[in-house]
Amino acid sequence: MGATVTSRVFDLLGAFDAGHRSLTLSALARRAGLPLATAHRLVADLRRCGALDRRPDGEYVIGRRLWDLGLLAPMRTGLRQAASPFLHDLYGATLATVHLAVRDGAEALYIDRLAGHVSVPIVSDVGSRLPLHATGVGKVLLAHAPDDVVAAALARLTRITPYTVTEPARLLAQVRRIRAEGYATTGEExxxxxxxxxxxxxxxxxxxxAALGIVVPTLRRERPKLVAALQVAAQGISRTLARS
Amino acid sequence: MGATVTSRVFDLLGAFDAGHRSLTLSALARRAGLPLATAHRLVADLRRCGALDRRPDGEYVIGRRLWDLGLLAPMRTGLRQAASPFLHDLYGATLATVHLAVRDGAEALYIDRLAGHVSVPIVSDVGSRLPLHATGVGKVLLAHAPDDVVAAALARLTRITPYTVTEPARLLAQVRRIRAEGYATTGEExxxxxxxxxxxxxxxxxxxxAALGIVVPTLRRERPKLVAALQVAAQGISRTLARS
DNA sequence: GCGCTCCTTCCGTTCAGCGGAAGGCAAGTA
DNA sequence: TACTTGCCTTCCGCTGAACGGAAGGAGCGC
Structure with missing residues (x-):
């Protein structure tokens, strides 16, 4: 690996993740695999650029500059804008948490999310990546992914809860059904x-x-209603995407 | 200015803004004030790190890596999460575009936004900064800002539309009224x-x-209803913020 | 006191970054 | 075809910025 300054800078920034939004200098250096003195200097540079902030308690966090820059990324901007109103409609109709995700390699990348007042325990957030085999949007994306991605996904089905589908054959059957019926469901997986x-x-x-999904405490017999609402919204998004 | 690699990297990234989301290499170098050869090498490094992407047409755009990093920034995450459901409620009640903004120096920084199907001509977007004197949320933030910020803002009131308030005395009167009445309005300013x-x-x-605002084509005589809806939502957000 | 972990500064070495220059496309112009 | 203009890319010798081990605090717990 070339040891360019640029790559070091991103090694440092990469030390942050959803579970580590703030880090001490030494933790930063350790996680980035850089000598403390080097990390110290780079962090000082980054702070000067506004890419990192130092909180009163001395820990470092991602700075405003990077927030600004991130918003400029063309992360499906068109898709997000087209979908936004429909997500609200869906929320209005179901009062459930609504998700919009795209497939990014072998993971589902959540590009928008809309949570209500009371929410079911939910792990996802905008920007997070979840496996394709354990969520509703993930299964939809999997069902419409190229064969090699499906094969790769089937090869390692990690168990997350007792209800997670971990047998390849069973997931493959689900994938076929999703293609045929046009929607996916999960139950505490x-x-x-x-x-x-x-x-x-x-x-x-x-x-x-993309995949559009909602999360509810229980499916009971609301499933048909929810599927219908989702399909209406999905078609609305497609229509909006088409003219632009 | 120190010519550290880090600063150069951010000079390059800083060449992107809301009006320039994609740039050619030479435009990038020109805007960043760097020699072409230098920009070329740095851009290659950045691309290797996923910080920049190259589109099929050859132009560069901010990459996914920066999008991910930006989402980790503690940009009022708590505030945004607390506010989110109330923004939806507001949208549901009024069908108008809803904004949540904080003051960032002498500007209003939009940290969340919720647009409906049909929208009035609106300039703001999440991450954008607008002056404090010409928008509803801006005026609210101005009215509750420290005196020196108010003084600085009054000193340069740039005209944006024919209706923009540009006389310091008049804006000051508005600020006093906003403090007293608890809400601000604008009309095509x-x-x-x-x-x-x-x-x-x-x-x-x-x-x-923060400030919570909605944008409508015309106020007519809906003002009392809108103000009431906004105040209910704002109090809800405050209550949610309090317990956490 | 002693040990521990954290942050900061120093400084001589060296190698990565620098950027002018030159070359290669691709489009437009005459 | 020959010339211009604008891009992007590569080369290469010079040099000073980056490097990181080491040493020196500062704070805390025992």
């Missing part, structure tokens, strides 16, 4: 006490560009 | 065809931590 329903969002050429 | 109403969001110690 990612998080206990949380069930989900999800449908694909299609682009102009009918290809699946 | 930022963008023609867009009026707004905004109220303060208060923290545990009754200090103003």
């Amino acid at each position: 990612m998080s206990l006490g949380a069930c989900s329903v999800a449908v694909p969002v299609r682009g102009p050429a009918d290809e699946v560009v | 930022m963008s023609l065809g867009a009026c707004s109403v905004a109220v303060p969001v208060r923290g545990p110690a009754d200090e103003v931590v």
Whole structure:
């Protein structure tokens, strides 16, 4: 690996993740695999650039500059904008947490999320990546992914809760059903006490560009209603995407 | 200015802004004030780190890595999460575009935004900064800012539309009224065809931590209803903030 | 006191970064 | 075709910025 300053800078920044939003200098250096003195200097530079902030307690956090820059990334901006109003509609109709995700390699990347007042235990957040086999949106994305991705996913089905599907054959059957019926469901497979329903969002050429899902405490017999609401919203998003 | 690699990297990244989300290499170098060869090498490094992407047409855009990092920034995460459901409620009740902003120096920084299907011409977006004197949320934040900020703002009131308030005395009178009545309004002062109403969001110690506003085509005689809805939502946010 | 972990500063070495210059496309112009 | 203009890319010798071990605090617990 080339030891350019740029790569070191991103090694440092990469030390932050969802579970480590603030770090001490030494933790930063340790996680980035850099000598303390080097980390110290780079961190000082980054702070001068506004990329890192130092909180009163001495720990470092990602700074405003990076927040600004991140918002400029073309992360499906069009998709997010097109979907936004429909997510609200869905929330209004179901009062459930609503998710919009795309497939990023072998993971589902959540690009928008809309949570209500009372929420089921939910792990996802905007920007987080979750496996394809244990969530509603994940299964939808998996069902419409290229064969090699499906194969790779089936190869390692990690158990997350007692209800997570870990037998390849069973997941494959689900994938087939999802393709046929047009929606996916999960029952506490990612998080206990949380069930989900999800449908694909299609682009102009009918290809699946994203998945739209909601999370509810229990499916009971609301499933048909939820599926219908999701499909209406998904079609609305597709229509909005088409004209732009 | 120290010519550290880190600063150069951020000079490059800083060449992107809301109006320039994609740039050619030479534009990037020009805007960053760097020699072409230098920019070329740094851009290659950044691309290797995932901080920049190259689109098929050859232009560079902010990459996914920075999007991820930006989401880790503690940009009022607590405030955003607390406010989120109330923004939806507001949208549901009014069908207007809803904004949540904080004061960042002498500007209003929009930290969340919720737009409906049909929207009035609106300039703001999440992450954008707008002056304090020409928007609803801006005026609210101005009215509860320290005296020196108010003085600085009054000193340069740039005209944006024919209706923008540019006389210091008049804005000062408005600021006093906003403090007394608890809400602010604007009429096409930022963008023609867009009026707004905004109220303060208060923290545990009754200090103003943010402003909550909505944008509508016209105020007509809906103002009392809108103000009431906003105040209910703002109090809800404050209550949610208090217990956490 | 002693040990521990953390942060900061110093300084001589050296190698990564620098950037002018030159070359290669691709489009537009005459 | 020949010339211009704007891009992007590569080369290469010089040099000073980055490096990181080491030493020196500062704070805390025992």
